[in-house]
Amino acid sequence: MDKKKMNPASKKAFMNYGLVAVFFVVFQVLLSTKNISSSLAGQLVPMVAYMIMAVSLNLVVGISGELSLGHAGFMSVGAFSAVILEAALTSGMDPSSFNKNTGLKIAVLVAAVVCGAIMAAIAGFLIGIPVLRLKGDYLAIVTLAFGEIIKNLLYCLYVYIDDSGLHFSLDPSSVTGTTVLNGPMGALGVKKISSFAAGIVLLFIILIVIQNLVNSRSGRAIMAIRDNRIAAEASGLHITKYKLMAFVTSAACAGTAGALYALNYSTIVPKKFDFNTSILVLVFVVLGGIGNMTGSLIAAAILTVLPELLRQFQDYRMLVYAIVLILVMLLTNNKKFKDLISNLFKKKKAGEEVQK
Amino acid sequence: MSRDTEKRSGIVEVSGKTIVPERDKDRPLVLEAMHLGIDFGGLTAVDEFNIGVGATEIMGLIGPNGAGKTTVFNLLTKVYQPTRGTILLNGKDTQGMTPASVNEAGIARTFQNIRLFDKLTVEENVKIGLHNHIGYGMFTGMFRLPKYFKEEKKAHEKALELLDIFDMAGEADVRADSLPYGAQRRLEIVRALATGPKILLLDEPAAGMNPSETEELMKNIEKIRDRFGIAVMLIEHDMKLVMGICETIAVLNFGKIIAKGTPSEIQNDPGVIEAYLGTKKEG
Numbered sequence: 037m038d039k040k041k042m043n044p045a046s047k048k049a050f051m052n053y054g055l056v057a058v059f060f061v062v063f064q065v066l067l068s069t070k071n072i073s074s075s076l077a078g079q080l081v082p083m084v085a086y087m088i089m090a091v092s093l094n095l096v097v098g099i100s101g102e103l104s105l106g107h108a109g110f111m112s113v114g115a116f117s118a119v120i121l122e123a124a125l126t127s128g129m130d131p132s133s134f135n136k137n138t139g140l141k142i143a144v145l146v147a148a149v150v151c152g153a154i155m156a157a158i159a160g161f162l163i164g165i166p167v168l169r170l171k172g173d174y175l176a177i178v179t180l181a182f183g184e185i186i187k188n189l190l191y192c193l194y195v196y197i198d199d200s201g202l203h204f205s206l207d208p209s210s211v212t213g214t215t216v217l218n219g220p221m222g223a224l225g226v227k228k229i230s231s232f233a234a235g236i237v238l239l240f241i242i243l244i245v246i247q248n249l250v251n252s253r254s255g256r257a258i259m260a261i262r263d264n265r266i267a268a269e270a271s272g273l274h275i276t277k278y279k280l281m282a283f284v285t286s287a288a289c290a291g292t293a294g295a296l297y298a299l300n301y302s303t304i305v306p307k308k309f310d311f312n313t314s315i316l317v318l319v320f321v322v323l324g325g326i327g328n329m330t331g332s333l334i335a336a337a338i339l340t341v342l343p344e345l346l347r348q349f350q351d352y353r354m355l356v357y358a359i360v361l362i363l364v365m366l367l368t369n370n371k372k373f374k375d376l377i378s379n380l381f382k383k384k385k386a387g388e389e390v391q392k
Numbered sequence: 393m394s395r396d397t398e399k400r401s402g403i404v405e406v407s408g409k410t411i412v413p414e415r416d417k418d419r420p421l422v423l424e425a426m427h428l429g430i431d432f433g434g435l436t437a438v439d440e441f442n443i444g445v446g447a448t449e450i451m452g453l454i455g456p457n458g459a460g461k462t463t464v465f466n467l468l469t470k471v472y473q474p475t476r477g478t479i480l481l482n483g484k485d486t487q488g489m490t491p492a493s494v495n496e497a498g499i500a501r502t503f504q505n506i507r508l509f510d511k512l513t514v515e516e517n518v519k520i521g522l523h524n525h526i527g528y529g530m531f532t533g534m535f536r537l538p539k540y541f542k543e544e545k546k547a548h549e550k551a552l553e554l555l556d557i558f559d560m561a562g563e564a565d566v567r568a569d570s571l572p573y574g575a576q577r578r579l580e581i582v583r584a585l586a587t588g589p590k591i592l593l594l595d596e597p598a599a600g601m602n603p604s605e606t607e608e609l610m611k612n613i614e615k616i617r618d619r620f621g622i623a624v625m626l627i628e629h630d631m632k633l634v635m636g637i638c639e640t641i642a643v644l645n646f647g648k649i650i651a652k653g654t655p656s657e658i659q660n661d662p663g664v665i666e667a668y669l670g671t672k673k674e675g
């Protein structure tokens with residue numbers, strides 16, 4: 037595309053693709069040269085999953101102007117749907133030959149991620165249909181409840197595979213054969229098929245989908261409704277349709293993140309996706325700047341690995357964490373700082389013009 | 393005013409008390425309100441509101457502040473559901489319609505207290521007006537299929553063409569909330585026009601404009617009417633504008649129409665002078 041003709045929105049979008057590419061290359065080099073601690077290497081997939089979560093929540097909070105306090109609930113739906121599908125698809129396979137078969141692993145991963153995304157989208161649709169019809173901030177309270185309900189439902193859900201296939205049950209004593217989901221203990225024996233590279237591919241796809249959506253006819257409608265509901269209606273926009281579109285897309289992306297996250301561990305508990313996780317993701321979005329996708333990516337990446345990096349500071353960990361929080365907020369939200377940056381760029385541009 | 397006598401082809405009466413410009417007399421009325429009324433709790437804000445608007449008529453709705461003019465617009469555009477009465481758009485009952493569907497059916501409006509999409513650009517604001525005429529859906533947008541580029545290009549050109557009516561194409565990339573007041577009012581008109589209405593409702597379009605801007609606006613309202621062949625109904629306190637471009641005028645006081653007629657009839661109506669012009673110039 038001609039760079040001169042690109043509008044600011046697509047420039048920003050391309051900047052984010054570049055950012056993710058640089059991010060990938062840096063960590064890939066660190067990984068292959070073994071210049072990275074094993075604990076940090078273990079944080080790479082969760083980090084990418086949280087980057088996806090932050091971008092996806094920003095679609096609801098920043099672009100659509102609604103508040104979701106239970107986004108981890110969608111992550112949970114995605115995670116456990118993916119785990120169950122993975123178990124069903126790979127049951128009866130010889131573990132060592134499965135581990136050697138990269139093609140098969142990718143196929144199972146794709147199926148599990150798609151399943152996680154679809155299940156989370158369905159959950160988002162079922163919640164959104166009644167709630168997004170209402171005027172006012174009902175979504176926050178309903179999503180908050182949804183997150184808790186999903187967690188508690190999973191606490192009583194037992195899934196196992198025996199000779200006659202996959203079974204769902206609420207009664208722990210009925211479990212026979214291989215246990216997939218064991219109530220509060222969560223998923224057991226998950227095959228770790230997600231990887232940093234797979235996460236980056238998913239992050240790319242989700243960035244493309246969300247940013248393209250935002251910069252399309254539908255995204256414009258979503259933002260118009262955010263800016264002025266009455267004027268949007270008077271311009272012929274059907275409010276519920278576009279609010280639902282943003283919310284369901286976001287839920288599907290959160291489901292993807294959940295699937296990616298869960299398939300990186302051999303066990304995963306429902307408690308992992310509780311209210312604290314929802315708030316953590318909201319913190320990424322707020323710190324990164326509401327509506328600012330670049331900020332979400334950076335905030336999520338830094339704040340996910342930070343506790344790991346700060347391990348050496350021991351007692352000062354939380355202090356440094358707090359300082360970094362403030363710095364991130366200043367970097368992404370401070371107007372003076374932003375002006376400084378844009379002035380630097382402008383000066384450069386002005387210089388180029390003069391040269392011509 | 394020599395300008396109106398040569399421009400106006402005369403006002404004729406159709407079906408009872410409804411008057412329309414002569415050129416519209418053989419065409420169906422674009423908008424008709426019958427016995428329209430709304431109560432807010434105990435307060436009757438609008439009552440027995442009866443009008444008919446010709447297909448290319450410019451009608452003025454005037455009256456002191458609090459008379460119920462904006463409420464009439466809110467009834468016509470279904471922001472409020474009427475307590476009683478009927479609204480016909482091109483002869484079709486609009487009962488049960490939502491604000492969005494009534495816009496699709498052909499009524500577009502602006503707001504007395506400007507309502508723009510502040511964080512969107514001027515061009516994007518107009519593209520929201522064009523929304524229902526842009527022919528691609530969510531997935532085409534998400535995956536940038538060829539139709540996305542084709543339709544967005546068309547929308548871009550159309551938006552600039554519409555902005556050009558008010559010489560605003562140069563500000564297409566400016567954020568809407570950074571426009572000066574007068575330009576924001578003009579943008580609202582362009583956005584409303586972009587929805588492709590049959591009738592345009594303007595709520596105090598000249599409020600906050602200086603005399604030369606108002607003069608310009610008058611010309612542009614007539615230009616819009618001629619170019620798009622649509623009707624315009626406007627609420628305005630600026631009597632120069634109202635008397636200058638409106639072919640018929642309805643005067644509202646305490647929620648009821650107290651007079652209807654041509655500008656010269658209204659200017660000489662004793663009831664109007666008493667209720668409106670006679671008291672304070674601007675209620």
Ligand SMILES: Nc1ncnc2c1ncn2[C@@H]1O[C@H](COP(=O)(O)OP(=O)(O)O)[C@@H](O)[C@H]1O
Nearest residue numbers: 432435437455456457458459460461462463464
């Ligand atoms: N939503 C509402 N609830 C209660 N009263 C209202 C409402 N909207 C308008 N009104 C009342 O209706 C009357 C007419 O208001 P309005 O139509 O805004 O007058 P104007 O002719 O100045 O545009 C006023 O007395 C106003 O207080």
Ligand SMILES: [Mg+2]
Nearest residue numbers: 461462463504
């Ligand atoms: Mg008013």
